[in-house]
Amino acid sequence: MPESSQVAIPPATDIELTPEWQDCLYRHCFSAADVLHSAEASGAIYRFVQRANNYGFTTIAPLRNFFVTLAKPSQQLAAPQHHRICQQVLSPRWHMAEIGVADGNDDFIKNACDFLATNGYPHEVVDQFDNWRLLVGGSFAEYMAQRPSQLKNTIKRKRRKLENDQVAVEFIIAENTEQTKAHWQDYCHVYQQSWKPAEEKLSFIAEFVELAASRGWLRMGLLYFNGIPAAAQIWFVYQGKANIFKLAYCPKHKTYSPGTLLTAHLMAHVFDHDRVAVVDFGMGDEPYKADWMSERIVRQSIRAFNHRSFFGKLAQLRYQILPRIKRRILAK
Template identity: 45%
Template sequence: MTRCISDENATERVVQCAPFVEEGCVLGDVFQSEAWFANLLAHGFERPPRGHWALPLPSRSSEPVHLHLMQESSAGSLCSLSNYYSCLYGPVGSTRAIQDVSVAQWQAAAHALRQLPGSSVLRLQPLDADGAWLAGLEGGLRAAGYWTDRFFCFGNWYQPVPGGGFADYWRQRPSALRHSVERGRRRLDRAGGAWHIDIIADASPGLDACLAAYLAVYAKSWKSPEPCPDFMPALVRMAAREGWLRLGVLWLGEQPLAAQVWLVCDGKANIYKLAYVKGQERLSAGSVLTAALMQRAMDVDRVLEVDYLSGDDAYKRDWMAMRRERVGLVAFDPRRLPGLLAAGRHFAGRMLRRR
């Protein structure tokens, strides 16, 4: 548990918590951790997968590295243990241990994969296109006789943190965004009640109240109800135990107006969920809260990168300076009829789209 103190001024209170770095955590691997996959499997599916396997990957060390795979139905393909809650997918374990592994070792992993149900067709997503493990697996699958292809998943906006921290970052933002946040703060000051921001980073006494506030804000926002209502409460509590949680709530008096869930691990802050109360847009509560969490991540947690995760929403360009793409990998086993038929449909459709 991290130690928290309270820092108050006239309008804003941020629960400041000591920066947390998990031993062995690599940049951005929240979505490649056993804790993430356990929570997703327990709470993140409307129907549980028919089967779930951990496929060992070749490694240059004694540390195990594996992929979590699943089959959603008896007739379904083999795919990554991921869905609409997943912003990145990859192996659990040190990715450094699988660098420079030979094609023959990757080919052996592909032969092991072929023994799993549904392996006539393999589909993994969303992936870091530049990941060394992905190139290795793709080469091993081809060596084992699979036909492979990559496809676009979504755009991903992110922000490397400048040397001067939040102050430098904020000076680099568009003037329209900076003025919007300033106006929002002034309007909150004039809104008839004191406003403040809480940021919870562990399983402190304030966690339950801020989690309830997040759920209340989400229910009053423009967003559709969660398909798996137990997922976010379980994720928040799991992230609090792991030290990843940054749960921010902006309050006007006793009413929560905006709430966000960030996941911070060893140098990377992931902006996972955000919502504000519909009808209160003029107060810019969401933008004011984002700025506060951004300052916290850059100046207190001292992250190297802030990631807006999935989607090319226009507003993300104001907050982030860089864009990359997340991709998917599909592989077909032409030695089996289901794989051959699926490959025919896939590559024929791709050819027609190009025309």
Template identity: 35%
Template sequence: MPEVFETAEWFENLREYGFEDPPMTVWMAASNAESAPGVALGLMPVAGQRTGLASLSNYYASLYGPVGDCRDLPPATWRALAQRVRAHAQGAIVVLQPLDEQGAFAQGMARGLREAGYWVDRFFCFGNWYLRLNGQTYEHYYEQRPSALRHSIERGRRRLDRRGGWSLSIHTGAGEGLAEAIAAFEVVYGQSWKQAEPCPQFMPNLMRLAAAQGWLRLGLLSVDGAPVAAQLWLVYGGKANIYKLAYVQGQERFSPGSVLTAAMMRHVIDTDRVQEVDYLTGDDAYKQDWMGARRERIGLIAFDPLTASGLLAAARHFGARAVKRLSA
């Protein structure tokens, strides 16, 4: 399934606005003569080290992979891509994360790195809750949710109805009202329990990009015209990615987050007709109530043993792993 986090537009926005200091980027390309144009891999120097290449990703990226469809690339193409990485001046150490454990990129790249001469290991990044819809409607989906979640949503709506003056809106494009919706999202985020964004321009620019690309699902719940809950979802390739959620502290009696999530779910299931909903990063307990299954996102770390820095880093890494196993 195509991923929004593997598009050229995502990477451009991430590099420009998602780092306190935009990193120098390195793009490695490889193609199969029978399936051009192949794929392009976005990399950057490993932060704080004299050598090493890392995936062009950080805390804003819930998944990493190449630009381009890599599902049918043959082993020779993966090996050629890994050889290009190894030939780079900083290619002694390679760190790629977070990856789809079962995806073509994680499996093909790991094999290519090994065949190119790297010593390769994998590590756990985080748990990922998701839902495969298999054609079901929102009503069918909702009936299967735990009773405690359904009661929370319905209780919140009743309290909002008694309070009066509340509204829901979902913005999907770059038309009139987008600027106000983005401003409302930032107001909610600033009054929520969440820490301020380390890169304050990233989210507004991501929302504008998503609107221009057709990815945007920006939900707002307001009371008396004041936003009290906001959510940014990204819809791409038949998949709804639940990217950022927040509600104003002190409004918990209305369950604004759950009420808004239910409305967003209805929209992506019945209107967008997505095949999958993904809660992205983290094993938070509440995500299990909304989703249907869990998988893991992993990372790959690779060392070139024919370089001094690669060999030393490998000795430290695998030595630490051995000590941990012995002391367990």
């Protein structure tokens, strides 16, 4: 047996870097025009797509869309391995490339920039979105004691109002396949009744939720008032990290703040039952996230240009040089 087959590949460091997530994402959210590639170094995998328009302009991009908050190698690597990954990423034909989505201080971002600079490729680091997260320390009770007074008072008042109004309250956290099948339609009902637009890729969510349930990664929370679903959320727990993926509530129950109550219930579960080290609130800088989380990080990617090609030079002119000129003119 070859030596490589005897070495167990360590699990991905984040659920969005697992083959399960990425395979499901590619099947449901990408077209045949997006050619899937993989770069590998020391057992770590980085997946990306290559696409060309009708004029032959070819781009390289991470395997990402509006569901994705992280795109990097599946395990931690040192600089030489990151350089090897980048070399493979830029080996197909390309004119412009986006590399990675990660924290601005992430080693992959820094080492990829080093690789591009060493090889003479013009590039820039681009801010993508804010990411709120919580570094867990202590019990849920200790955590709640440190929350803003307004949040704590809201939870107390809404619980009291539900009791005074004699509303029957039930929380359910679906974790396995049987529970998920029993409550999936209730999640869909809440989402459809919410203020949010229709899901563009519900098939992706449905398949990955089912897969996550089979792996023990799913925490699908539901809150019922008098037997009627009022709020629903999808969280994933993987490798000591809870990812908050989807949140929705029925506006007709807004007076009871069902979303806040369900978030508190799920937070208690991942604290005291799952013992997670990190809670990640995903993409976006909505003000309410600051009440629950402890720090905000800017996720970044790298935009690079193949200046050895005509199209690459045109892309650099459009995306890097002309915007710099515009900023200088406006600054005067």
